[in-house]
Amino acid sequence: MKFFVDTADIEAISELNALGMVDGVTTNPSLIKKSGRDILEVTKEICDLVDGPVSAEVTATDAETMVKEGKKLLEIADNIAVKVPLTFDGLKACKELSDGGAMVNVTLCFSGNQALLAAKAGATFISPFIGRLDDIHLDGLELIEDIRTIYDNYGYDTEILAASIRTPNHVLDCARIGADVMTAPPAVIKALANHPLTDKGLATFLADIESAGIKIL
Numbered sequence: 001m002k003f004f005v006d007t008a009d010i011e012a013i014s015e016l017n018a019l020g021m022v023d024g025v026t027t028n029p030s031l032i033k034k035s036g037r038d039i040l041e042v043t044k045e046i047c048d049l050v051d052g053p054v055s056a057e058v059t060a061t062d063a064e065t066m067v068k069e070g071k072k073l074l075e076i077a078d079n080i081a082v083k084v085p086l087t088f089d090g091l092k093a094c095k096e097l098s099d100g101g102a103m104v105n106v107t108l109c110f111s112g113n114q115a116l117l118a119a120k121a122g123a124t125f126i127s128p129f130i131g132r133l134d135d136i137h138l139d140g141l142e143l144i145e146d147i148r149t150i151y152d153n154y155g156y157d158t159e160i161l162a163a164s165i166r167t168p169n170h171v172l173d174c175a176r177i178g179a180d181v182m183t184a185p186p187a188v189i190k191a192l193a194n195h196p197l198t199d200k201g202l203a204t205f206l207a208d209i210e211s212a213g214i215k216i217l
Helices: 010-018 029-035 039-049 063-074 088-099 112-120 130-135 140-154 168-177 186-191 196-212
Strands: 002-006 024-026 054-057 080-085 103-109 125-128 159-162 181-184
Touching (some): 002 010, 024 181, 029 039, 063 080, 063 088, 080 088, 088 103, 088 112, 103 112, 112 125, 125 140, 130 168, 168 181
Parallel strands (some): 002 024, 024 054, 080 103, 103 125
8 A cells, every 4th residue: 555645744744755654745725724835835845855646736616727727736746646626627627637648636535426437537546535424424434445346346547545544543444445545644654653562562671671781782
């Protein structure tokens, strides 16, 4: 499974990238706003930092302007993936941009039917939002399973990019189901290393090291 980092925080991306934990980055207007920086400037810096796809989202809602904004974003770097919403206009923009050779991430997916439409429109990535479905008492992981089945049934190349991931369990379950990519905030990715038995075992080792006076350097 590929790991994308869902943030516009350059420092956080750099730390994880140095560990080989970054296969790509996803951003959105909310994350750009949180960074307090110009969208084109911060997106360019992220693209220079990582080798994989960097999703940059359009702000328009009509297809024609989405395409224009997408082409503007594509000028930033070769690894830009234009992010469009899963509306009918978004699908029109996806089709035109993907036909032109661009990577397109279709976001805000909440049903298997939507994912099917995105694949047929040539999406590079489909972003189903697990956490937001959980918020309304639906099982977001069932959506990942549905999309995996649909895409495998018909051989679609669109990659399932599991989004709105909030817990390490989300990551594990998506890996079991077979999502191609997951995108999560840096804190969630770091939390994957945590386990109470690891902490307990380390505490025991440290106590023994101290009592035995063991030194390596």
